[in-house]
Amino acid sequence: MQIHSKKEINKLAIKTSDYLVGVSGVKGLSVRVRPHGTKEYVMRYKHPHNPGSRPRMVLGNVEELSLDEAQRQGNAILSALAEGVDPKTIRLQDSINKYSYLKNATFNDMVTAWKKHQMSGKKQYAKSTQAYWDLCLNYMIEAVGDLRMDEISSEVILAVCEGVQNNDNKATFVGASVRLYTDKVFKFALARGLCKKNAAEPTRGELAAAGSGNHLPAIIKPEAFAELLKDMDNYEGAAEVTLAAINLLPYVFVRSIDIRSMLWEDINWEQALWEFSPVKGEGREDMVDSLVVPLATQVVRRLKAVQAITGQQKYVFSSLRSSKNPFISKATLIQAFHRMGYKGKHCPHGFRASAKTLLMEQPELRYSDTVTELQLGHKIKDTHGGAYNRLDEIDTRIKMMQDWADYIDNLKNSTDEILD
Incomplete structure (x- = not known):
């Protein structure tokens, strides 16, 4: 072989x-x-x-x-x-x-070298990922770009990051990312003898956590979730392909971009598995770069129906209108939930929180934090510091995804009182 x-x-x-x-x-x-x-x-x-x-x-x-x-x-x-x-x-x-020319270099020059290093000899990063590097590091470049690495203090780094987190947009995640990427630039320089210390290291743990800002709206109570599923099932205010994507989201609870850009070639019909590279996983230390989603029987049936419409296209949810986008847009999904009356209550991304909460809390499910996190595409470290493999707990995850599909179908179809 x-x-x-x-x-x-x-x-x-x-x-x-x-x-x-x-x-x-x-x-x-x-x-x-x-x-x-x-x-x-x-x-x-x-x-x-x-x-x-x-x-x-x-x-x-x-x-x-x-x-x-x-x-x-x-x-x-x-x-x-x-x-x-x-x-x-x-x-x-x-x-x-290779890097001797960077001795006593400025932070700006070191950022340029770090980005070049990231793009050379490693996996290819999406343009959106590179743009996010620039967004975050430009905050630090504006403040200390002309200073040499050993002239930059931890206090200044912390002040810049806190300033981002406390701005009018309350950019908690971005501020934490500024610190993260500044830390990466310093690690790059320190490992090559280009500076004497990592000034970003003491700032670790001193900022608001990346996820502590405003969360995207999500319904996590069974009764309200059942109503949402029924409203989605009855909604007719969008194109057929868009409706199919909307109604598939609860079953697979991946990010909007990943279901919108779903490829037919990534589906293993024989094993009922969907394996793909999450867009948000590129360059992220907390996300896997390859995710396997077990497909419940309900999901396979829905995909077969979509195949009759877009099976000759590259993307499962191809944009059938004349558009620059090869697949349906993020705005299309968001607007559908707004029209259903869920603005500020639930959004396409919210199914991840819904599934995580209900899978762990409902008596008939009760799946562990580890298994649910693995299915969400989050990296998990074991007690020895090793990351779980993309296929770890796959048998449990296959059962979980079928149990989840059955559970939400029962919620949607039930007319009895739903127990919390």
């Missing part, structure tokens, strides 16, 4: 011991799968000056390094070996010299 795509890497099973699977097209390049779930690219080669030695170089984690980049690096190593050069020597020298 050889690896040809990222999807094939994601499907590699976790075993009780390390094992290697070769990568197509590059001699010596493999993916190593470890028992705790880590997958990394490794390159094994014959030492140019010691034929009996076969060193192994770790190129990077598969979550951080794209398959194309791993193959490019593998071919570069083979080229160096053909010239009689040990690639480890080149790597060491490059790591020493």
